[in-house]
Amino acid sequence: MSTNSLTARALERSASRDLHALRSLSRRGLAGLLLAPVFVAVSLAGAHAAPCLAVSQPLLKIPELVSNKGVLRGTVVLTDEQRRLIFRSPGKTPGQPGSFFDCQPQRVRAFLGLEAVPKVRPSPGGIIDPFPGPTLRARVGDIVQLTFVNQIDPNRFPYSIDQGEKRGISGVAPNPATGCDVSNPGNPQAGYPLMGADAFPDCFHGSSTGNIHFHGTHTNPNGTADNVLLEIRPSPRDPASREPLIKPETFKRQFADFFKACEARLRGDVFSTYPQTWNDAPLGPYTTAGTWTNQQMKLLQDYDAKTKESLWAANKKVIDQNLWPQYYIGAYPYCFQLPQYTQGNWPPPPGGLQMGQSPGTHWYHAHKHGSTAINVSNGMTGVFIIEGPYDDALNAFYGPGWTRQQPVMVINQLGVSPNLFRTPASQGGPGAGSQDKGPDFTVNGRFQPTVDMAPGEVQMWRIANTSGRSGAFFGGFAPGLQWMQLAQDGVQLADENYQASKNKSFLLASGNRGDFLVKAPMTPGIYPVLVQHAVDPTDLPSANPVVLLQVSVRGNVPPARGNRAEFIKTAPPQPPFLKNITDAEVASTISNPRVIKFASSPPNFPVPAPGTQRSYAMHTINGQKFDDGKDTAIPVTLNAVEEWRIENWTFGPLISHPFHIHINPFQIVDVFSPNQTVVNANGNTVPKYVFYNNPAPDPAQCYLDPNDASTWKDCKAVSDPSKPRIWWDVFPIPPGIGATDAQGNPIKGANGQQIMVPGYFRMRSRFVDYAGQYVLHCHILAHEDRGMMVLVQVSAPGKKIDPTVYRHH
């Protein structure tokens, strides 16, 4: 999607430089790209440092939970575990020359799949290296039945259990920030959050509370499905042994009965949102002793008595409105369907599914507001492969079972806590230090792993960028490697887009996925795959290319033959519900789209008055942070089809906030990126948009009238509605720009302030099949935790839910 001009040749030179840097500058760390899986001794003088696992490890096979007979069953345990993490210093940015690496045993929060296979064995010395949560593999139409168990010991991390109800911990004076995590260099009046402007619940907090967002699923957003308002607190612990009292088998009987009932309901009605209340059997009624909801009520009451919180009261308020409550202790049963669209064409007959679940590469991750960034960086992410006719078509070409043998790649920026926890030097702290552009990417928990390929072989790579911050820009693979894109964000491309994708650069922003066919060259050797970390295209000119992984084309295996050496000729046919959303469908909103405004203000903006507190950058949607008991939800009528304009009122530093909305994918109609540059006829790079001279001084440019917002668009855009559009569930919003004249002076409006022009994209989506409350947000997850999120409330006519009923902490 990006048009960055880094060429493969430039990347090749960069790769050489990068490898050289790694080899020559790793004082104790990763000694360059070694092919043999050897261990490099590091930090001999350190007390805790463990030797880093050498680069070039074989790509880790992630354990899988696979559906059987139409049901994906399994147990996902959220636990804390000591794993070996890589840290970079002194480089603030990945790949920065002069950086070196160190590995330390760090306690992280992690998803484990109890029944998932193959098991990940510890590395030599018994050290556990990071690995993602289990890959979930199901098929459209399947029922998902996952037992989720939270066994985190919150005391092994800085105090972070939710405390919104308490509004205070001893030693910290009550103020709007109370309830947030606290970090300071010994002065309680410095550090996070007191010296900033973060206020509960839009601050880092609650990182031992768990839930799962099934990112990319088109399903029920309520109850036991893709419900991110759930908060599942850790199991209580035995006072003596410190072992969790709630185990995977604790509610086995109740959950088995529920899963059986749930499957029957969902098989009978694909629109079912069962269970809807705590009185629904067999999980309830909560007033009946022995039911799961009754036991949850008691657990919550015990929890409240110990912590002085009021989770049971919050639940009771919701229960009394016949709604599904949000607070739980220790364990939770996820049960929902991946709806299968069975019609041969679109639109469907009245009353039928408007969409189905798209088969493709989806994913899941922690989504507790206030701790998504920390939990995702700890590694609480995994891939959710949803198979369907798409896989059948690929297997028909490449051979039976081929898609299940292909690499799954989970990119992440593994770390332990947000940079804002490092107190700035101006406040007497050590400063953000290194890594303030985030840690380096890993793939399946490994640094620069190796993918083996036979000469000429075509593989299908399912790549998910699960990192909470950086986009991964693939400017070009190593010369010799070729690729074609099959799917974006778990939704397969139309053949026309597939054919046009060959060897094109692409960006996977935080949350994006892509399925790619990658063809190895015939010549044995090592071929690095390079990426650049970016949160905005303007990052790219200075972003260091880094090795994401490398392909080892083996000389000791015969070359691939037949179809295994070919790109599939045509992309698998798309399901009929993926047809373009037409102008006619959005006729009611096309001339007056709903406008969603994302905005980041830089630190200390506006400049604080003398003697007042320092502020951090602020991140808002429609001028507000995520609400807590306020009615700011975006109301949408069930089965409406709408066009929205998603604006970015961020002007510096430039950030392309990755827009993400749950439940329904969307199509991009046009993109306006006012900071974009173009190469003109003379070969010079010039701004694409100017606010002076009409027409623009260069034919490659567009003139924007600073006083006429209707001109703020791409004058070169050519929209052909007959062309198939790509479906996304994450798309970066281009940042805005201040209008300037030919001399670079601000152009001011009637109010005397510089005229600011937002970047935007227009998108269309079908809000179909499932009503309920869910969210849209920035997928730079620290922004989401700090408020850049808003509820979307999809309601059937006359059935609006009170958006203030749920709390969001």
Add this chain to the structure above:
Amino acid sequence: MPDWSIKIVSARGKSGVRAKFKPDIVGSKPGKPLKVVTGDLVSWNNTTDKEHWPWPVASANAPPLDPTPDGNVLVSAVIKPDSASPAYNVGAPAGTTIFYCCKLHPEERGQMIVVEFGQ
């Protein structure tokens, strides 16, 4: 940068010390210093049934002073049983040893040694 947790564990020795500080690292032992880097975060996890309060002191055997000479502390309040402290952000440069004791039980002693990254 790394985060660390130090367990406060019950001690059963004859020395009179009823609790010790143990870095929460596989293989670490009670009383062992924690090596940290400037910028690291440290928290204390009270696994005992008594309150404790890590408090900076000038040297290995120095008494706890309140207020501290520079006004800074490690933890702003006592740590109740079965709970953890907020994060202490190490600001001292490499080469520093941060001595501390329990303000409530000064015989309980611990150390953090600030080292260079990679050491």
